[in-house]
Amino acid sequence: MSSLYIHIPFCLSKCPYCSFLSWPNQDGLHQRFVAALMVEAARFRHDTAMFPLSTLFLGGGTPTVLAGAELAKIVQGCSELFGLSHQAEISVEANPKTIDKKKLALLRCSGFNRISIGVQSLHDQELHGLGRQHSVADAVTAIRWAREAGFANINLDLMYGLPGQTPLSWQHTLEQALALAPQHLSLYELTVECGTPFHRWREQGTLHLPEEDAVASMDQLTASLCQQAGLIQYEISNYARPGYECRHNINYWQNGQYGGIGAGAVACIAGRRQQKTSDPHRYCEYMESGQSVVQEEEYLDAEASFRETVVMGLRMVCGVSQMTLNQRYGRDVAGYYGATLTRLVDQGLLELTSEHLRLTATGRRFANQVMADLV
Numbered sequence: 001m002s003s004l005y006i007h008i009p010f011c012l013s014k015c016p017y018c019s020f021l022s023w024p025n026q027d028g029l030h031q032r033f034v035a036a037l038m039v040e041a042a043r044f045r046h047d048t049a050m051f052p053l054s055t056l057f058l059g060g061g062t063p064t065v066l067a068g069a070e071l072a073k074i075v076q077g078c079s080e081l082f083g084l085s086h087q088a089e090i091s092v093e094a095n096p097k098t099i100d101k102k103k104l105a106l107l108r109c110s111g112f113n114r115i116s117i118g119v120q121s122l123h124d125q126e127l128h129g130l131g132r133q134h135s136v137a138d139a140v141t142a143i144r145w146a147r148e149a150g151f152a153n154i155n156l157d158l159m160y161g162l163p164g165q166t167p168l169s170w171q172h173t174l175e176q177a178l179a180l181a182p183q184h185l186s187l188y189e190l191t192v193e194c195g196t197p198f199h200r201w202r203e204q205g206t207l208h209l210p211e212e213d214a215v216a217s218m219d220q221l222t223a224s225l226c227q228q229a230g231l232i233q234y235e236i237s238n239y240a241r242p243g244y245e246c247r248h249n250i251n252y253w254q255n256g257q258y259g260g261i262g263a264g265a266v267a268c269i270a271g272r273r274q275q276k277t278s279d280p281h282r283y284c285e286y287m288e289s290g291q292s293v294v295q296e297e298e299y300l301d302a303e304a305s306f307r308e309t310v311v312m313g314l315r316m317v318c319g320v321s322q323m324t325l326n327q328r329y330g331r332d333v334a335g336y337y338g339a340t341l342t343r344l345v346d347q348g349l350l351e352l353t354s355e356h357l358r359l360t361a362t363g364r365r366f367a368n369q370v371m372a373d374l375v
């Protein structure tokens, strides 16, 4: 599996809950950034044997703040440099305010075959509370246009646990989203990250989030509504119609290798994890002057990699395969984790069979605590 992630660190504006690497109001830098990106892609192609690509993922930020022609240039450039395997998955993340019919048609023609649309909520009031610039009508129109442009693999990103949200309003969002017949849903609980305005407002007592019981009800609603609609949960936060699971992300959860280019991108190849310079201006300067854009680098030894494979694999509903762990690391989870694993199994949080280790349904609700014990 050869996977390449490209980080586009630009957005229309900065949402007050966002801790991703993204900068608003950088239109003047876009063209220069795309040129720098293609230099890094060529440099990576020179150093790697990871081709042809099975998956290519443009994430952000909001990749679709770039002009359609710039996005087409990136995918065509990558196709020429690396080649694309038969039925390669080529994804782009999009924000409803940054796509129109013409741009979507160009994206589809240039080779993108999967689009992930940041809908977040189908209530205007909740979208406003999140600081999003789009309305429900914008999101619904964007989905229709994406389908009309020929996208047959559409993901919708939705969030729950939002300020002012109730189980009933989440049910409405989810039912409306399912009625739009997406192939895939990514459903994330809002987490309030340090350094964001949401964090400051919560500390000041002006941000009111739903109680734990209400969020647990939202979780239950999610499970039953998605199941009724034929979307199968395959990862803690991801649901898909059979055959539409995101292959690029599955590679992450299986702790596979991946290339990563662009400001702030992470790559992990042969146990070496690198993070690229996060500032897009500096990124362009470094690429233009032939300097390295690696900001941080770490080497994972076999034991650290084993633990990561276990923890990441537990995100998948199918869990982590005992046979794969044995073949890849010559280690066995029960022997390695000993009493810790026995306790988690006894508490009903993990299930261990001769084939796999996986979270139980209860374990998925407490996934962070379980993983903290195993990481």
Ligand code: SF4
Residues within 6 Å of the ligand: 010, 011, 012, 013, 014, 015, 018, 019, 020, 022, 060, 061, 062, 095, 118
């Ligand atoms: S659109 Fe997404 S990446 Fe951009 S600021 Fe908002 S949450 Fe962050």
